[in-house]
Amino acid sequence: MTTAGAVARAKATAVPASETLPWLISAVLVGLALYYVVGIDQGAVSVFGDTTVLHELVHDARHFLGFPCH
Amino acid sequence: MEARSFVLRGVIAGAVAGLVAWVFALLFAEPQVEAAIAYEEGRGEAEEALATAAGAVPAGGAEEEVVSRGVQATIGLGVGMVAIGIALGLLVAVAYTLLHGRVALRPRVLALVVAGAGFLTIYATPFVEYPASPPAVGSDETIGDRTALYLVMVIGSLLFLAAAVAVARQVRGRIGTWNAVLVGGVVYVALSAVLMSVLPGLGELTINAVENGPRVSETPLPLRDAAGTIIYPGFDADVLYHFRVASFAAQALLWGVLGLVFGALVERRLAKGEVGERTPEASAA
Numbered sequence: 400m401t402t403a404g405a406v407a408r409a410k411a412t413a414v415p416a417s418e419t420l421p422w423l424i425s426a427v428l429v430g431l432a433l434y435y436v437v438g439i440d441q442g443a444v445s446v447f448g449d450t451t452v453l454h455e456l457v458h459d460a461r462h463f464l465g466f467p468c469h
Numbered sequence: 470m471e472a473r474s475f476v477l478r479g480v481i482a483g484a485v486a487g488l489v490a491w492v493f494a495l496l497f498a499e500p501q502v503e504a505a506i507a508y509e510e511g512r513g514e515a516e517e518a519l520a521t522a523a524g525a526v527p528a529g530g531a532e533e534e535v536v537s538r539g540v541q542a543t544i545g546l547g548v549g550m551v552a553i554g555i556a557l558g559l560l561v562a563v564a565y566t567l568l569h570g571r572v573a574l575r576p577r578v579l580a581l582v583v584a585g586a587g588f589l590t591i592y593a594t595p596f597v598e599y600p601a602s603p604p605a606v607g608s609d610e611t612i613g614d615r616t617a618l619y620l621v622m623v624i625g626s627l628l629f630l631a632a633a634v635a636v637a638r639q640v641r642g643r644i645g646t647w648n649a650v651l652v653g654g655v656v657y658v659a660l661s662a663v664l665m666s667v668l669p670g671l672g673e674l675t676i677n678a679v680e681n682g683p684r685v686s687e688t689p690l691p692l693r694d695a696a697g698t699i700i701y702p703g704f705d706a707d708v709l710y711h712f713r714v715a716s717f718a719a720q721a722l723l724w725g726v727l728g729l730v731f732g733a734l735v736e737r738r739l740a741k742g743e744v745g746e747r748t749p750e751a752s753a754a
Contacts (some may be wrong), residue, residue, distance in 0.1 A: 418472070422471075422473050423472045428700075429559055430560040433555060434560075442612040443617070455535040455546075456536050457545055457549035458536070459499070460550050460553065462594075463546070464716070465595070465716055467612060467615035468486065468612070
């Protein structure tokens with residue numbers, strides 16, 4: 400009972416959705432925004448206007464992560 | 470333990486995973502990217518020479534370099550890898566929070582299962598239809614179509630996994646956990662295969678098909694002069710292969726480190742919480 404596994408299992412109780420919702424929603428929004436900025440923005444569509452600084456900065460990562468690029 | 474703890478640990482685990490993937494990419498992606506850019510430049514010169522020989526006026530100066538290659542290949546690569554690590558860490562933390570305590574798995578195992586599901590749906594399945602490509606492989610004119618098709622694969626894979634899990638849960642009572650998981654796997658593969666067969670290959674996009682005839686991909690063909698003689702080769706198959714293997718390995722590494730670090734951090738926090746509850750002074754501090 401003193402093993403880490405037993406402790407972890409004992410504490411693994413469900414988190415009620417109501418208290419956690421603001422955290423979860425913000426996390427999803429920030430996560431998706433980052434995914435979009437690294438993978439897509441200033442390519443097919445752009446929210447940061449008609450520049451390519453961001454696109455060029457993360458250019459190699461975008462290719463390597465499998466996103467479509469020029 | 471509340472959602473805040475999970476989300477913060479997701480960010481930390483994601484950043485660590487991004488750093489590890491950055492080092493991997495420096496070693497294994499950059500040589501292929503450099504080779505691809507060298508091919509692209511050489512091909513550009515050959516095309517220009519061909520156009521000039523045909524009597525066309527050369528199409529004005531080279532592209533302006535917004536960010537230098539030196540920055541792109543080091544800092545820029547790192548910014549991208551760490552940012553995507555944090556993004557995926559956040560999404561994994563959310564999925565984990567929703568499942569925590571609701572499935573009969575130890576936290577670190579659940580963390581690894583969530584990360585594995587993310588790798589499968591967000592990267593590996595789309596990769597089968599639209600694999601990662603180095604510079605020079607991919608036409609400027611089709612970037613809009615390619616982005617849309619790629620996102621259809623990502624979103625489709627996520628929906629298919631949800632459907633597979635729903636089916637598995639439905640049949641589990643009758644056929645047991647092992648067989649239910651197998652049925653879920655078959656559902657996922659079948660749905661993914663149908664979507665892949667319906668979506669067009671990149672070479673089949675109208676602009677490409679008009680230019681080169683129907684093909685599977687956009688990988689550059691050899692450049693020929695009017696007489697049909699090859700004056701510049703097609704894209705190097707080995708560079709393409711090594712780039713794609715490295716891309717796949719980097720994503721496996723990214724998601725694997727993310728799942729392992731996140732699971733370890735969550736279990737450490739849970740163990741601390743247990744100690745804190747036994748000694749109220751400690752938990753109040």
